[in-house]
Amino acid sequence: MKTLLRTSSAAILLAAQMLASSSQAFDAVQLHTIDSRTYHLTISGKVLPRTHAGAAEVRIQVSPAEGTTVEAAALPDANGNFSLKVSFEGYPNEQVDWKLTAQSGTYTLTTHEGRHILSDDTAITVKESIHLTDHALILALR
Secondary structure: OHHHHHHHHHHHHHHHHHHHHHHHHHHHHHHOOOOOEEEEEEEEEEEEOHHHHOOOEEEEEEEEOOOOOEEEEEOOOOOOEEEEEEEEEEOOOOEEEEEEEEEEOOEEEEEEEEEEEOOOOOEEEEEOOEEOOEHHHHHHHO
């Protein structure tokens, strides 16, 4: 009977130790969770041809994999230069898609798309030129 009691005590002690170590492992996992970060995407470039660039509206749309799509718009300066900045929430190693569009008068809508993988660096810079095409010229060539 004593032998049986010792075995039972050892089994209970072993089970208690296993439970304690699994609880500690769980606590360690909780301590290493990753919080979302605020990322800042700056996209800049030039709208061409420069003669109609000042009248073109340039728009950026950023769609994080987890979260809300954010947008911003601006008019280029007289030389066609533009710069847009948007902020959004994301996680490292997550992908974010962006779409840049421009349209001006008789010039057709031009779209550029891209994808960026987020990292520990929260500042993202993209350089992109936009070439507007004369809509009347396209119709004449058809």
